[in-house]
Amino acid sequence: MSFLEIKGLKKTFSTRPDLIARGLGALGLRNSTSPAVHAVREFSASLERGEVLGLIGESGCGKSTVARMLAGITRPTAGRVLLDGHDVIARDTPEARAAALDIQMIFQDAAAAMNPRYRIFDIITEAPLYHGRIKPSQARDKVAEVLEAVSMSPDVADRYPHQFSGGQRQRIGIARALAMQPKLLICDESVAALDVSIQAQVINLFMELREKFGLTYVFISHDLSVVRHLSDRVAIMYLGEIVEAAPAAELFAHPEHPYTRALMTQNPSLKNRARRHAPLAGEVPSPLDPPQGCYFNPRCRQAMEVCRAHHPALAALRAGHEAACFLHSTSRTNP
C-alpha cells in the first residue's frame, strides 16, 4: 500500500430547497430535489512517501475542493483517504486522528489565512499547543526552529502579519504548517500570488524542506512549468475529474489527452514568441450542467461521434500513464 491512498473521493454541493419550494414539493406541485454541483465527481490517486503529486486544472475543475478534502476542511460526499494506512476522513481511531493532523495546508493568500491580531508567535504555536504536539515550555524553541527552517530570523515572532511582505508571509505560513511536524503538505496555488523573484525562492524552499523533513506534497497550481519542476506525478483535472495522470517526465514528454495538449501549448512561455495559431475555443462548462458524453467534447478539435454520446473512463495507456479519452481507449463510464 502506498503512503497516501485516495480512493473514489467525491464532493457534491447541494442547496437545501427554501421553505416555499419544500412546501410545493410536499404538495407534489414541484420537484423538491435541488440542483447539485458535482464539484469533484471522482478522484483517486496514490503517492509514495517523499513524492510530489502535481494537480493542474482551470477554475471550477475541483482541484481546490480536492485540496480541502485532503486537508480535512471540507467533508467528502464519498471516498476514503488513507495516510500510512489510517483513514483520515473517518478518523475512527486515535492513530487516524493523529494522522489527520499530519496533513497540513498552505494557502494561496497567506494574509487571509492568518489572524491579523495575532503575533507570529501565536500564529505558529496555536495549533501545535492546542493539539498537544508541543508543550508551552517548548514553544519559543519550536518557533525559532521552524522560522529558521524557512530562512527567517526568530526575532520576527513578536511582529504582526501586516508587517511582512507577501513572500515573507508565505514563509510564515509554511513555518506554521511545519510546527505541526506534518508528513503531508497540501499546497493550493501557494506560489501563484508571489512576484517572480520571490516565487523562485519559495519553490526552492519547498524542495529543501522535502529533503530535510522527508515531506510528501500535493501541489496544486495552474502554472504548468511550476508543476513540472516540482512534481513526480501529475494529474490533470477537468470539470471534477482526472482526465490524464502520469509521472511528470512522461506526461510532459508525451501528453495524450487533447485537453492536456491544449494546456501545454497555451501555457505562456518564453519560447512562444508572437504566436499565431488560434487558441482552444470556448470555456469550461458549468458543473451544474455538464455536456453530454465527454465533458471536453464541445471544445475538442478531435471530437468524434462517440465523444458526444458516451463518457470516457480513465484507462491505462502504458505503465503509470492513464487518460480518459476515446482517441486512446474504448473504456467508458456513466458519469
Added chain:
Amino acid sequence: MTRELLEISGLKTHFFTRGGVARAVDGLDLQVGRGQIVALVGESGSGKTVAGFSILGLVSAPGRITEGRILLNGQDLVGKSDAEMARIRGDRIAMIFQDPMMTLNPVLRIDDQMIETIRIHDRKVSKVEARRRALEALREVGIPAPEARLRNYPHELSGGMRQRVAIAIALLNKPDLIIADEPTTALDVTIQAQILYLIRKLCEEHGTGFIWITHDLGVAAEIANRIAVMYAGRIVEEGPTDAVLDRPHHPYTEGLIRSLPEGQPRGAALFQIPGMTPSLLNLPEGCPFRPRCHRASEACRAMPPERVSAETRFRCFHPANAAEGALHELS
C-alpha cells in the same frame, strides 16, 4: 523623423506621504509606435501601474506628476486640465484593468454602458447607431450571441466574457492607445490564450498602440513587440522582445529570466535573486538593484546612466551578455 504615437520622456510621478516622498515613477522614458505592443514588465512596487495611471491622468493626491512629458500624437498630456483629460480618456486612450469589474458598472446592462461610452464622447451619435457599434464591438472580440449579451448584466457573464466586454468597451471609440494592466492575470490559461490572440489581431488590424503591464515574462514574450523592464520607478532595460529575453544586459532582467522554472532541469534549485524589492521610501543610493546584484561593485554607488547596445538600452555599469566595446554611453 516620424513621430511615435506615444513619447514619454523624463516622467516623474511622486507620492508625498507622511512617511516621505515615494518616487513611484522616477525618470521614465518610453515610446510606443502605432500598432505596437510594448510590455511593461516589473514586480510589485516597481511603478508599472503608476506609470500607466500617469499616462491616463489618473494619479490623485498625495501623488502627482512632478516632471516630464507625455506626448500623444505630439500633444503633451502633462498639464492638461481634468476636463480635457476626461475627453481624452475612453476616446484617444483607453484602459483595461485586471479586474473587469473595475470597468463595468454592476447595476447597468452591457448595452447601456457601451452606448454611454460612445455618446459621452460624441453627442451626435444616435442611440440606435451607438447600439449598432456596441454590437459590432462585441462581435469583434468574439463574444458568442452578442445580441443576447447586450441585454445582460455583468454578473451574468463569466470572468473571461467580462474581460472581453471590457476590451470591447476599450475599443469602442477606436483609441490610438490602450493601456492594459495585468488584463489576463486573473484568467485561466486557455482563456488567457484566447485574449492574447485577440489583442494581437486587433492591434494589427486597427493600428492601436498597446502598453501591456504585466509581471509575467511568459505573457510578455507571447504578446509584445518590445519589452521594457521596470525596477524601482525606472526602466532598467528596454528593447525588442527577442533581444531582451535572449540577450539581456541588465542583471535584474537576467535574474528574472533565470529564476523561472521553465527550461530548467526538473527539480534543480532555481536561480534566486536574493532579497526583495526595496521600499520606494527608502531606496539605496546609486543603482537601486545594487544590494541584490551579484555583479555590483563600488561604481554602482552612483546611478548608472542609460547605455545602448546594438538592440537595447539599459542602466547598468556591469552588463551581462555584452562585449564592452559594443556599448555606448547615451548622451
